[in-house]
Amino acid sequence: MKRAYNFNAGPSALPLPVLQRAQEELLNFQNTGMSVMELSHRSKEYDAVHNKAKQLLRKLMNIPDTHDVLFLQGGASLQFSMVPMNLLPREKVGNYVLTGVWSEKALKEAKKVGQTHIAASSKEANYTYIPSLDQIQLSERAAYLHITSNNTIFGTQWHEFPNLPVDLIADMSSDILSREVNIEQFALIYAGAQKNLGPSGVTVVIVRNDLLEHVPENLPTMLDYRTYSSSNSLYNTPPTFAIYMLSLVLEWVEEQGGVKMIEKRNKEKASVVYEAIDASAGFYSPHAEKGSRSFMNVTFTLPNEEITKKFLAEAKEQGFVGLAGHRSVGGCRASIYNAVPYEACEALAEFMKQFQKRFA
The missing domain is CATH 3.40.640.10 (Type I PLP-dependent aspartate aminotransferase-like (Major domain))
Known part of the structure; x- marks a missing residue:
């Protein structure tokens, strides 16, 4: 399955x-x-x-x-x-x-x-x-x-x-x-x-x-x-x-090794997605200031509404669920709670990089 x-x-x-x-x-x-x-x-x-x-x-x-x-x-x-x-x-x-x-x-x-x-x-x-x-x-x-x-x-x-x-x-x-x-x-x-x-x-x-x-x-x-x-x-x-x-x-x-190990993994998961954002030369723009970034919810916007809709549609086709941002922020949001595996964040980051190559 x-x-x-x-x-x-x-x-x-x-x-x-x-x-x-x-x-x-x-x-x-x-x-x-x-x-x-x-x-x-x-x-x-x-x-x-x-x-x-x-x-x-x-x-x-x-x-x-x-x-x-x-x-x-x-x-x-x-x-x-x-x-x-x-x-x-x-x-x-x-x-x-x-x-x-x-x-x-x-x-x-x-x-x-x-x-x-x-x-x-x-x-x-x-x-x-x-x-x-x-x-x-x-x-x-x-x-x-x-x-x-x-x-x-x-x-x-x-x-x-x-x-x-x-x-x-x-x-x-x-x-x-x-x-x-x-x-x-x-x-x-x-x-x-x-x-x-x-x-x-x-x-x-x-x-x-x-x-x-x-x-x-x-x-x-x-x-x-x-x-x-x-x-x-x-x-x-x-x-x-x-x-x-x-x-x-x-x-x-x-x-899993308790909360200490969970925290370590959560930081690793968040880093993968934030690195894709920071390396995008502004294609992906983070909502939160760097010192206040969440390890649970990664929020970002794309250059315009048309590209955002395209991103979300293609992401859905690739099996990514729940990436639409809240209306007060717009763009996208990846919620990477404890049960979200590292592999899912890795796959998202790779999808983001490939999407940027085609539309930047």
Whole structure:
């Protein structure tokens, strides 16, 4: 079976061994005579899957005992509301760094809950760069500083995180598990699974335990982080199949040599595509400034709309999927998440070089 070169921005590529394992176990999981999708979330068989996913995530990301791991639903978009609802007291101010569409949406939801402040922004340059750390200006009475660690649409990524006297919160939906990070630096991390963790359906939240002591008492039960922390994320029926797939992806990451090796490969993959761009004498023009380039999403434009359409059409014929750029940037975008193999990036770079020879 021929597999596509999958560069979709999300839901994105999954490791082939993970898909094959899920296929093998789909109808009869561990001799239960049932699929994982059919198991009770109160059963010992599912309980083992659930806890294994948490334990593997802790191990791979070096999550200390000071932080809890929660499994929620609603994607990162629900976290745009849950973060301020749980962590933004009336007398304090939520600080946000704007680096793209998703940070704008996070700010929009926070404004509905309480006071907000834009601590830094690169919007004036159409989000071509990540603001430098010395550009960040906190407000008085700052409750937290919220960042989006990687920006899928604009192809930018934080390569150094702010170290300021305020709780740091990060939407890591598109680069969690792609590189080593110091969890102790963050008060809260959240991530939709559909880039590097598994299929869509489960959202991972890593929260420092002491934050839960200050959550308001009047929150709706399902919007309160304490509900999930106190019940091992089993207060209601969790997305069991998505969590099962998450556990398989985490096993695969461990087999690859852990996050350190994954990070090394991701940098190698990105280098191959960026080298094709940089060597094109301007035929391919990168959106992101060099110091802010993402290792997850490579964004670039071609000389004009006609050539771009030709590029995308020929790429599709060659088996490349998901290369069209977002409308706010245009051009092309190659999303090279953990499960995208080096060979796919190599093939894309070669296709880009050959296309340039014919149309430059």
